[in-house]
Amino acid sequence: MYSQNKTLEKVKTFADAFFKILFILVIAFPFFWMISTAFQTLKETMRVPLTLWPEKLQWGNFAEVFKTIPVDTYLKNSLIVCTSVVLLQYLIIVPCAYSLAKYDYKAKPLVFGLVLLGQMIPMQLTFLPVYFMFNKAGLINSYASLILPFISNPFGIFMLRQYFMQVPSEIIEAARLDNASDLKIMFKIMMPMVKSALVTIGLLSFISNWNNYFWALIMTNNDLVRTLPIGITLLKDSETLARWNVIMAGNLLLVLPMLGLYIIASKKIRNAFVYSGIK
Amino acid sequence: MAKTKAKKKPEIERVAGRNEKREKLMGYLMAMPAIVLLFAFTVYPLFYMAYRSLYGGSVISRNPKFVGFDNYKALIESTDFHQVLMNTAVYTAITVGLTMVLAIVIAVWLNGKRNSKLNGIAQTFIFTPHIISMVSVSTLFLWLMDSQNGLLNVVLTALGFEPYSFLASPETALLSVSLVSVWKGLGYYVLLIMAALQNIPTSVYEAAEMDDTPPLRTFFKITLPMISPTILFTSVVAVIASFKVFDSVSIMTGGGPVNSTNTLVYYIYDFAYSYGKPGQACAAGMVLLLFVCVVTYVQFLVGKKRVHYQ
Amino acid sequence: MSSISLKNVKKAYGDDVVIENLNLEIKDGSFTVLVGPSGCGKSTTLRMITGLETITDGDILIDGKRVNDVAPGKRDISMVFQNYALYPTMTVKDNIEFGLINKKIPKEEREKRIREVCEIVGLTEYLDRMPANLSGGQRQRVALARAMVKEPKVFMMDEPLSNLDAKLRGAMRVELINMHKRMGTTFVYVTHDQVEAMSMADDIVLMDKGKIIQQSSPAELYHNPNCIYTAQFVGSPQTNIIDGHLPNEIKLGFRPEKVRMHEVENGINIPAKIATREMLGAEIIYSLETAYGTIMAKTDVDMPVDTELKFGVEYDNMYLFGADTYRIPFTAELKDIIAVVFGGNK
Numbered sequence: 001m002y003s004q005n006k007t008l009e010k011v012k013t014f015a016d017a018f019f020k021i022l023f024i025l026v027i028a029f030p031f032f033w034m035i036s037t038a039f040q041t042l043k044e045t046m047r048v049p050l051t052l053w054p055e056k057l058q059w060g061n062f063a064e065v066f067k068t069i070p071v072d073t074y075l076k077n078s079l080i081v082c083t084s085v086v087l088l089q090y091l092i093i094v095p096c097a098y099s100l101a102k103y104d105y106k107a108k109p110l111v112f113g114l115v116l117l118g119q120m121i122p123m124q125l126t127f128l129p130v131y132f133m134f135n136k137a138g139l140i141n142s143y144a145s146l147i148l149p150f151i152s153n154p155f156g157i158f159m160l161r162q163y164f165m166q167v168p169s170e171i172i173e174a175a176r177l178d179n180a181s182d183l184k185i186m187f188k189i190m191m192p193m194v195k196s197a198l199v200t201i202g203l204l205s206f207i208s209n210w211n212n213y214f215w216a217l218i219m220t221n222n223d224l225v226r227t228l229p230i231g232i233t234l235l236k237d238s239e240t241l242a243r244w245n246v247i248m249a250g251n252l253l254l255v256l257p258m259l260g261l262y263i264i265a266s267k268k269i270r271n272a273f274v275y276s277g278i279k
Numbered sequence: 280m281a282k283t284k285a286k287k288k289p290e291i292e293r294v295a296g297r298n299e300k301r302e303k304l305m306g307y308l309m310a311m312p313a314i315v316l317l318f319a320f321t322v323y324p325l326f327y328m329a330y331r332s333l334y335g336g337s338v339i340s341r342n343p344k345f346v347g348f349d350n351y352k353a354l355i356e357s358t359d360f361h362q363v364l365m366n367t368a369v370y371t372a373i374t375v376g377l378t379m380v381l382a383i384v385i386a387v388w389l390n391g392k393r394n395s396k397l398n399g400i401a402q403t404f405i406f407t408p409h410i411i412s413m414v415s416v417s418t419l420f421l422w423l424m425d426s427q428n429g430l431l432n433v434v435l436t437a438l439g440f441e442p443y444s445f446l447a448s449p450e451t452a453l454l455s456v457s458l459v460s461v462w463k464g465l466g467y468y469v470l471l472i473m474a475a476l477q478n479i480p481t482s483v484y485e486a487a488e489m490d491d492t493p494p495l496r497t498f499f500k501i502t503l504p505m506i507s508p509t510i511l512f513t514s515v516v517a518v519i520a521s522f523k524v525f526d527s528v529s530i531m532t533g534g535g536p537v538n539s540t541n542t543l544v545y546y547i548y549d550f551a552y553s554y555g556k557p558g559q560a561c562a563a564g565m566v567l568l569l570f571v572c573v574v575t576y577v578q579f580l581v582g583k584k585r586v587h588y589q
Numbered sequence: 590m591s592s593i594s595l596k597n598v599k600k601a602y603g604d605d606v607v608i609e610n611l612n613l614e615i616k617d618g619s620f621t622v623l624v625g626p627s628g629c630g631k632s633t634t635l636r637m638i639t640g641l642e643t644i645t646d647g648d649i650l651i652d653g654k655r656v657n658d659v660a661p662g663k664r665d666i667s668m669v670f671q672n673y674a675l676y677p678t679m680t681v682k683d684n685i686e687f688g689l690i691n692k693k694i695p696k697e698e699r700e701k702r703i704r705e706v707c708e709i710v711g712l713t714e715y716l717d718r719m720p721a722n723l724s725g726g727q728r729q730r731v732a733l734a735r736a737m738v739k740e741p742k743v744f745m746m747d748e749p750l751s752n753l754d755a756k757l758r759g760a761m762r763v764e765l766i767n768m769h770k771r772m773g774t775t776f777v778y779v780t781h782d783q784v785e786a787m788s789m790a791d792d793i794v795l796m797d798k799g800k801i802i803q804q805s806s807p808a809e810l811y812h813n814p815n816c817i818y819t820a821q822f823v824g825s826p827q828t829n830i831i832d833g834h835l836p837n838e839i840k841l842g843f844r845p846e847k848v849r850m851h852e853v854e855n856g857i858n859i860p861a862k863i864a865t866r867e868m869l870g871a872e873i874i875y876s877l878e879t880a881y882g883t884i885m886a887k888t889d890v891d892m893p894v895d896t897e898l899k900f901g902v903e904y905d906n907m908y909l910f911g912a913d914t915y916r917i918p919f920t921a922e923l924k925d926i927i928a929v930v931f932g933g934n935k
Binding site for chain 1: 530
Binding site for chain 1: 662667670672675
């Protein structure tokens, strides 16, 4: 009886493993297909039966991408925008979160309400008025239009505030007695204490800005400031013949940095998203 | 006396030890840059949108004409807008419904005791699409669903079916766009639900085992009720995310064919940029704002209940 | 080295007056302990001296100089917090050095001071550790070193020993006394623990409900309490108070350790029965049932429960308190009344 149960258990475990592996393969297949296509010849992409993996890796597809669209400019723009947002936002959100967590003033609930409102209202709702605003200021087709709306990251303020609130007030008081100024306390004492939150916020905002297509579409119509996601759609649209191997090669350029980041910090990234989802 | 003091001034919320006036000033100063930016990019646009929705004119007109509620009237009378609302609702229903059901099943499955190594790998893989740009995902599925050489049609043909243009047929275009969103977002929701599952104390399951409860009964009577607050909460989050759909529509279908995938945000964009009617676009924006507010209020209620549960 | 004085100090949070009209002199070089139950205002008083809490009204003077508007960091005060408040992201050395750098003290001087202080508190080998990797006692030492290294005029401590276990606490008490002797700086120490206060202070400030009840040396506080509150705060078990038997609401008090388990000549003798007996080792605590209520006694005389006896209290060991609970002089007239009421020898 007991050994029978044991065999049954073994079969169940084996079946479970089988289906899980199958599941992983199904999930991963589109990625595999993207990579495979990116290295195929145009002929291979159109051949029946399907080409699962190219006979020879066609690195030339990537050169084609560079020939078709100014990828280097797009890449540079993407990097400038993402890094600027990630770095500049700290200047804005750290003081605000610290002030919300540890200072006392009348309008604090109002400021916090503003932060919550910022989290609630999506960019897809405010883009038109913001477009008009930037248009008036002559900032359409500028880095500023791609950076400014994102550096007051309300989610970042919210998360940092939670972290700052957990720091005992005595530590701040000790620093005051050590004759440290407000700014010194914030940068030298408080910021190192919430390093993990800062990394989380940086990661999330880098990912979302790297992937941001909508905002760049609204605010730019000039290759000088366009970012990579726009570039990839332009690559697709410029292909009247639909050279899918070249499109997928371009696509891979947009995907790889994110995949690389995910491979390095998969656990950290997942935890960050969970935190942002159920905060 | 210390009691009343503590009540009035919670310790955690104050940096004691300073001139109170100075403290107030520093508090404001530190929050000021964020206040200015949040005001400029959240509050002001909402008011401006409300204001602009009452005016006609084009994007570039200097002195748009006041038209009262004409823009709203035009929206109400427009069959296109009705369809846009319908599309958005259908898209949201399919995406959220399918995502949540699949996410629950997969989360419970991957939370099982068997093959825990594979569970970890599967989690890693299923989450990957979530951090990839919607541009990449949409482009990839355009290729997979391509009517000539796309994988899906090649397989269909091989199985003896006629090739089918998923995105070019009004009957399937919206569904296809929805499925792409499900594939992209599924891992995220699996992760959220797994976090909730891991909060259920094992002793509850051990008690069920002692009572010789069959697995399905355990799922419906124990697991599901215990994660239902999280399911509700994440569903609301998913609904708001669905309202915002734009990228996939813009890249995969451009709202077509025959308006069958035109959703609210895309409609607003299209009206402002392609048709040059910002007034009417702003009016549609106000409708979206209304939806977002209602759903956020629901989220607030659900969130309160969730805290209560835990 | 400096004296501190608080003049008519008031502290209010909105309409909540926590401290009203507080006057306090802390002598130069003294080891002053502010003691009292939680919520009595002792921590607030300490924090007002440091500047961490603003004062609503009145003046605070350090060395005769008004410091009301001087920032905490500029008052030349060091403080050891109850939870130590170490900077968790800095090494032990950085923790100690932080204040010195802010004071712009040159590098060599800093190194020298850190070396000296660490030798005194025994931290030399832990300088590169993070606070998280230290034991409670070691953290306490870092907090002390961080405060000492600044060579402050005044050294403040807010319940610094309450997070240590009993054994370590005893050892640290001795160390703090030695430290005070060596540094000669003014120490202001806050605690709710009367034993801590009695054992370390040379000046005790007993507070209750935002007011100073009595300020004196430990011996004076013990032998000469100025009110029932003081008499009962110091000593364990509490001073016995017999109320409702003397005219004008006068109350009679005497300490349990002054109860003699036999009749005395120059005092009163009260019949009683031993209700409970607590053996502490060298001493035994009895609760005695009498016609005047339960009386506590602490003595080395061993007697079984239920023993009936007459215990004695000498006149010299009695305190008398008026209707307002404050001490009144022990006059010959009152002595006669007591003798009559409680059946004593004249």
